[in-house]
Amino acid sequence: MLTNVDWLSTLAPFVVLAAMVIMLRRAGRTPLWSEAFRRLRRNPLAMISLAVISLYAAVAVLDSISWRTSKTDDFRTLLQRIAERPKERTYSAPYATVTTGEPEPHPLNEKHLLGTDGVGNDVVYLTLRGCRTALILGGLTSLIATPLALMFGMLAGYFGKWADDAVLYINQVLSSIPSILLLVALMMVLGKGVLQLCIALGVTSWVSLCRLSRGETLKHREREYVRAARALGLSHTRILIRHILPNLLPLVIISVTLGLSGLVLAEAILSYLQLGVPPEVGSWGNMINGARVELAREPVIWWGLASASGALFVLVLAFNVFGDALRDAVDPRLRTG
Amino acid sequence: MAEPLLQVENLRTYFNTPRGTVRAVDGVTFSIDPGETLAIVGESGCGKSMTALSILQLVPEPAGYIESGRILFRGKDLLDLRWDDMKTVRGREIAMIFQEPMTSLNPVFTIGRQLVETLVAHDGEATTGWQRAEELLARVKIDDPRRVLHSYPHELSGGMRQRVMIAMALMNRPALLIADEPTTALDVTVQAEILSLMAELQREFGMAVLLISHDLGIVAEMADHVGVMYAGEIVEIAPAAQLYRSPKHPYTRCLFASLPSRQQRGKDLVTLEGVVPDPANWPPGCRFAARCPDRFAPCPSTHPVLAPVDGAQCARCLLYPAAFPPGVPVQSPEKETVR
Numbered sequence: 001m002l003t004n005v006d007w008l009s010t011l012a013p014f015v016v017l018a019a020m021v022i023m024l025r026r027a028g029r030t031p032l033w034s035e036a037f038r039r040l041r042r043n044p045l046a047m048i049s050l051a052v053i054s055l056y057a058a059v060a061v062l063d064s065i066s067w068r069t070s071k072t073d074d075f076r077t078l079l080q081r082i083a084e085r086p087k088e089r090t091y092s093a094p095y096a097t098v099t100t101g102e103p104e105p106h107p108l109n110e111k112h113l114l115g116t117d118g119v120g121n122d123v124v125y126l127t128l129r130g131c132r133t134a135l136i137l138g139g140l141t142s143l144i145a146t147p148l149a150l151m152f153g154m155l156a157g158y159f160g161k162w163a164d165d166a167v168l169y170i171n172q173v174l175s176s177i178p179s180i181l182l183l184v185a186l187m188m189v190l191g192k193g194v195l196q197l198c199i200a201l202g203v204t205s206w207v208s209l210c211r212l213s214r215g216e217t218l219k220h221r222e223r224e225y226v227r228a229a230r231a232l233g234l235s236h237t238r239i240l241i242r243h244i245l246p247n248l249l250p251l252v253i254i255s256v257t258l259g260l261s262g263l264v265l266a267e268a269i270l271s272y273l274q275l276g277v278p279p280e281v282g283s284w285g286n287m288i289n290g291a292r293v294e295l296a297r298e299p300v301i302w303w304g305l306a307s308a309s310g311a312l313f314v315l316v317l318a319f320n321v322f323g324d325a326l327r328d329a330v331d332p333r334l335r336t337g
Numbered sequence: 338m339a340e341p342l343l344q345v346e347n348l349r350t351y352f353n354t355p356r357g358t359v360r361a362v363d364g365v366t367f368s369i370d371p372g373e374t375l376a377i378v379g380e381s382g383c384g385k386s387m388t389a390l391s392i393l394q395l396v397p398e399p400a401g402y403i404e405s406g407r408i409l410f411r412g413k414d415l416l417d418l419r420w421d422d423m424k425t426v427r428g429r430e431i432a433m434i435f436q437e438p439m440t441s442l443n444p445v446f447t448i449g450r451q452l453v454e455t456l457v458a459h460d461g462e463a464t465t466g467w468q469r470a471e472e473l474l475a476r477v478k479i480d481d482p483r484r485v486l487h488s489y490p491h492e493l494s495g496g497m498r499q500r501v502m503i504a505m506a507l508m509n510r511p512a513l514l515i516a517d518e519p520t521t522a523l524d525v526t527v528q529a530e531i532l533s534l535m536a537e538l539q540r541e542f543g544m545a546v547l548l549i550s551h552d553l554g555i556v557a558e559m560a561d562h563v564g565v566m567y568a569g570e571i572v573e574i575a576p577a578a579q580l581y582r583s584p585k586h587p588y589t590r591c592l593f594a595s596l597p598s599r600q601q602r603g604k605d606l607v608t609l610e611g612v613v614p615d616p617a618n619w620p621p622g623c624r625f626a627a628r629c630p631d632r633f634a635p636c637p638s639t640h641p642v643l644a645p646v647d648g649a650q651c652a653r654c655l656l657y658p659a660a661f662p663p664g665v666p667v668q669s670p671e672k673e674t675v676r
Contacts, residue, residue, distance in 0.1 A: 030445060030489075031489050031491075032444075032445060160398075160399065161399060223440055224435050224436075224437045224440040224441040225440060225441050225442055225443045225444075227395065227435065227441075228433070228434075228435055228441040228442075228502070228505075229443075230393075230395055230427065231393055231395060231427055231428065231432070231433035231435075231515075232427060232428035232432060232433075232455045232458070232505065232506070232508075233424050233425065233426070233427035233428030233429055233455070233458055233459060233509075234424075234428070234454070234455070234458045235424060235458070238454075238458060242446075242454065243443050243446075246443075246445040246446070247443070247444070247445055
């Protein structure tokens with residue numbers, strides 16, 4: 001199932017990027033967001049974290065552009081052409097000149113900043129490759145989960161009655177199954193792969209956002225401007241899409257940003273449980289998973305684990321800091337609005 | 338005489354609450370002629386806003402529902418219309434403005450977009466809409482309408498927002514405008530401006546206005562007819578001049594007595610003792626009996642009907658023999674209190 005869709009994951013970063021650019025451009029025109037952006041620009045921490053995220057995104061984009069020079073060639077990504085180093089025989093420590101873990105150390109082709117892994121791949125390159133997987137996972141999952149959550153949340157909040165009951169029932173059922181169990185079950189059915197993981201994570205992670213948007217819709221439904229809109233003869237669809245949705249977006253964007261870090265972490269955890277992306281896809285989770293045996297070796301092979309978790313840590317921290325800053329920047333207006 | 342524009346007959350709007358059924362609007366009947374202004378006056382919770390919302394069928398669901406009655410608009414019963422047809426009545430035929438101009442506009446859209454949207458929702462053209470929006474903003478006396486078109490609600494003052502709300506209601510040239518306490522949330526100085534603006538626009542557009550207010554004083558300048566509501570019922574309804582000259586129902590008299598006036602300078606204002614009875618449990622007789630200064634024997638047990646007492650003036654009070662329901666022996670108060 002879903003095995004011939006690799007082009008989708010090639011396209012994914014661009015879809016995510018385009019969606020973000022369009023949203024930012026639209027948002028920039030409203031006073032709420034242009035003021036929030038101004039406040040963000042004055043916040044150095046937010047700017048640093050945004051720069052970090054952009055750096056990761058840039059690496060991910062480099063890793064998504066690929067071509068081959070001749071018919072017989074393999075496709076090679078831009079990142080591969082820039083950052084890939086010649087292969088070594090096996091492990092080597094950061095900045096070492098000879099291999100480790102062999103009875104007789106062999107000289108290396110060149111020095112590696114973060115050493116090499118068991119099959120001699122440069123760890124820097126492997127870590128950079130993980131960026132794409134992490135961001136695609138976060139972005140694509142959000143793209144799947146957010147519309148789902150918004151749709152159900154708004155329908156439940158606006159129409160109430162049986163629609164509300166139905167959505168709340170689904171929510172309660174989903175949230176009473178341990179999420180890791182549900183993920184395992186879904187991955188068993190869908191098979192391994194980046195897209196499959198996105199779908200599985202999307203299905204399990206929309207619940208909390210759905211609750212949030214339901215509550216917000218309930219709040220806005222009782223506002224005077226919605227009553228005024230109804231009194232002026234607007235249809236339900238129009239009220240939902242044109243009046244309530246734009247009022248939900250600030251909160252949704254904030255909670256999605258804060259949720260991204262959780263999704264990136266979830267990938268690492270699932271890959272560690274060997275339920276994540278397939279091994280041939282570079283991912284930090286796979287690297288951390290590989291470190292299980294490496295840590296037991298003598299001498300300890302720590303650089304793979306360290307650089308993967310380091311990269312993960314920095315990205316998750318950046319998302320959290322940025323999400324917080326975004327919330328602070330938007331919040332004062334939310335209170336008065 | 339021409340057919341009335343709106344005829345509300347025996348409207349009952351009830352609410353299901355944990356304490357039982359609340360009869361918020363309990364048998365309200367009135368009519369409005371084209372171009373005429375009817376004011377409905379009453380204290381908070383007497384059901385005047387619910388009457389207005391019932392006409393547009395915007396009673397808060399699921400608790401509230403229209404139990405019975407007829408709402409004839411141009412001879413058609415609005416209660417028989419399907420949701421889709423009702424949608425075309427709202428905004429196009431009957432428009433409504435609300436008490437709170439601060440929250441009646443969507444905070445994330447410009448004024449212009451919200452004005453045009455009400456037109457587009459009724460199959461209007463967006464391009465001509467902007468022109469019309471600008472015209473109307475000028476008509477409601479907003480300086481620099483072009484700038485306001487591109488402003489957001491939070492950039493405007495309360496008075497400006499209420500002007501925008503009026504403009505929005507007029508976008509589709511409705512035949513009837515329902516104004517639910519349009520000036521209550523505004524400063525006193527702005528109140529008068531908004532009211533005279535409404536009166537002016539009403540003449541110009543030839544529309545009828547249903548003005549809901551708790552303030553008899555405000556209503557005096559605008560209304561042709563005034564209905565006084567108490568405890569879910571209309572207790573007195575009359576041409577404005579007649580009502581102000583000689584109020585017939587004791588409640589109306591109390592309302593007038595509690596208005597500050599020049600004759601009473603230096604004296605304390607009259608206050609009405611007691612509270613409105615529990616709407617989930619109306620008393621069996623006259624609902625005003627417990628607070629009424631002119632109460633006599635049959636009042637607590639006999640529910641009066643709304644009956645003509647002086648020409649077009651109708652009152653629901655047992656001081657007038659006509660108000661005794663059929664089959665109940667007419668009694669007169671021992672002390673002569675009819676003034």
